[in-house]
Amino acid sequence: MLRVNQAGEYGATRIYAGQLAVLRANCPEAKLISRMATQEQRHLKRFNDLMAERRVRPTLLEPLWNVAGFALGAATALMSEKAALACTDAVETVIDKHYGRQLDQIDDQDPELASDIAQFRADEVEHRDSAREAGAANAAGYPLLTATIRACCRVAIELSKRI
Ligand SMILES: [Fe+2]
């Protein structure tokens, strides 16, 4: 769980880095995204610390998520500001379900981890809702774009669990 979660939070920081590299620094979308990126940094740091404490190795795919995350962020931001938000909408939809399933699995076996996941999940849902409120659905091709990104996230999750 720690390995896949750390990979996901790392990927999130790379997506936002790609978006912020492309978006005009003072547009409302960039401001929203930098706020979310700060929270992703906090999520990532916590999973990094837990992995070190519990001697879990990171996924071998980290170099791939470095490049793929940044590319996804940059590509969606190049499409439009709203497409950048649609990317957050799609990613956080998958992450909400992923963290929800983990919480069901953990049950009462690991309260420390469960409490972190529950907090981060609330942040991710807030990211998803802010992106929607800021007009993610107005992105051109929203249904296909978000379905594609959701499918990519699911594949990334499965790979990071295994490798
Ligand atoms: Fe996160």
Ligand SMILES: [Fe+2]
């Ligand atoms: Fe997030």
